[in-house]
Amino acid sequence: MARAATTSDVFNAIAEPQRRDILALLRAGDRPVTELAQELGLTQPGASKHLRVLREVGLVRDRKAGKQRVYGLDARGLRPVHEWTGGFERFWNESFDRLDSYVRELEQTRQEE
Amino acid sequence: MARAATTSDVFNAIAEPQRRDILALLRAGDRPVTELAQELGLTQPGASKHLRVLREVGLVRDRKAGKQRVYGLDARGLRPVHEWTGGFERFWNESFDRLDSYVRELEQTRQEE
DNA sequence: GCAACATATACCCATATCGGTATGCGTCAA
DNA sequence: TTGACGCATACCGATATGGGTATATGTTGC
Numbered sequence: 001m002a003r004a005a006t007t008s009d010v011f012n013a014i015a016e017p018q019r020r021d022i023l024a025l026l027r028a029g030d031r032p033v034t035e036l037a038q039e040l041g042l043t044q045p046g047a048s049k050h051l052r053v054l055r056e057v058g059l060v061r062d063r064k065a066g067k068q069r070v071y072g073l074d075a076r077g078l079r080p081v082h083e084w085t086g087g088f089e090r091f092w093n094e095s096f097d098r099l100d101s102y103v104r105e106l107e108q109t110r111q112e113e
Numbered sequence: 114m115a116r117a118a119t120t121s122d123v124f125n126a127i128a129e130p131q132r133r134d135i136l137a138l139l140r141a142g143d144r145p146v147t148e149l150a151q152e153l154g155l156t157q158p159g160a161s162k163h164l165r166v167l168r169e170v171g172l173v174r175d176r177k178a179g180k181q182r183v184y185g186l187d188a189r190g191l192r193p194v195h196e197w198t199g200g201f202e203r204f205w206n207e208s209f210d211r212l213d214s215y216v217r218e219l220e221q222t223r224q225e226e
Numbered sequence: 227g228c229a230a231c232a233t234a235t236a237c238c239c240a241t242a243t244c245g246g247t248a249t250g251c252g253t254c255a256a
Numbered sequence: 257t258t259g260a261c262g263c264a265t266a267c268c269g270a271t272a273t274g275g276g277t278a279t280a281t282g283t284t285g286c
Contacts, residue, residue: 015128016274020197027204033233046275048234067232067283075204082198084133089195091140091188129244146263159245161264180253180262 010077013057018042019050023059023073030072032065123190126170131155132163136172136186143185145178 014020021040025031031039037047051071054060059077062069127133134153138144144152150160164184167173171190175182 009128011130011133012128015122015125017124018274020124023201027201034231043276044233045235045277049274052234064283067230069233073201073204075201077205078198078201079205082195082202085191085195085198088136088140088186088188088191091186092190092192131244147261156246157263158247158265162244165264177253180260182263 010057010059010081013053013059014078014081016050016053018046019054022047022050022054022071023075023078026060026071026073030070032068032070034068036071123170123172123194126166126172127191127194129163129166131159132167135160135163135167136188136191139173139184139186143183145181145183147181149184 014023018040022036025036025039033047033051034044036042036051037044040047042050051060051062055062055071057077059074060071061074062071064070127136131153135149138149138152146160146164147157149155149164150157153160155163164173164175168175168184172187173184174187175184177183
């Protein structure tokens with residue numbers, strides 16, 4: 001089974017640092033493959049492969065421009081990730097306190113759910 | 114090389130659906146391993162392994178409670194993810210418009226799809 | 227058509243990953 | 257101490273991944 005397919009899963013797509021770099025770079029504007037590869041120090045095939053993953057999960061869109069293929073950001077797919085993490089927002093401020101209180105609760109009453 | 118180690122990388126840690134489930138479940142309160150495994154339909158070793166990954170990136174903390182080991186959420190590590198995706202917030206509202214304008218700028222025509 | 231260029235894909239390799247089963251280790255109760 | 261329980265880890269197998277090189281596909285210009 002190995003890991004779930006990166007395809008069709010935004011969380012997996014952005015798990016790769018270089019793909020995050022690509023997305024970040026595309027915020028500044030659309031770019032053809034070779035340019036992306038150069039700016040990020042990737043080989044052309046390397047860039048193409050990462051772009052394919054991003055394309056398949058819908059985070060980038062491509063269109064032909066003569067010999068080139070220009071990639072542009074389509075960040076809508078990142079929204080679910082932002083919202084998912086946002087669901088933990090109130091926890092990352094006082095994780096410790098919360099943990100302690102829960103621990104104490106558990107100590108005396110083994111309540112599950 | 115394969116993928117970058119999941120260890121010490123929160124993005125990778127949450128790329129796995131079951132690990133996200135674990136985190137979500139822990140929002141409701143701390144839990145021992147077996148309980149987590151049961152509620153999520155995982156084998157005990159399976160749960161332990163996912164918990165290990167989460168522990169190594171600091172998303173959960175564990176403490177001994179007799180025979181049991183109770184895991185609790187430490188969501189602080191999710192904040193960077195939330196912020197990173199937040200950096201794209203203004204794009205996912207009008208991705209298309211933005212894309213379109215770029216398209217028009219780059220070459221006066223040509224939008225696929 | 228042909229050459230040059232841009233990109234995608236095919237392969238191959240080394241490795242990491244998830245899942246399962248078996249097992250080791252620590253803890254508690256009797 | 258012994259046995260049951262809770263959990264971690266070792267090990268194995270199947271597969272996916274990232275990276276590199278070679279090559280196929282497609283486009284442009286001559």
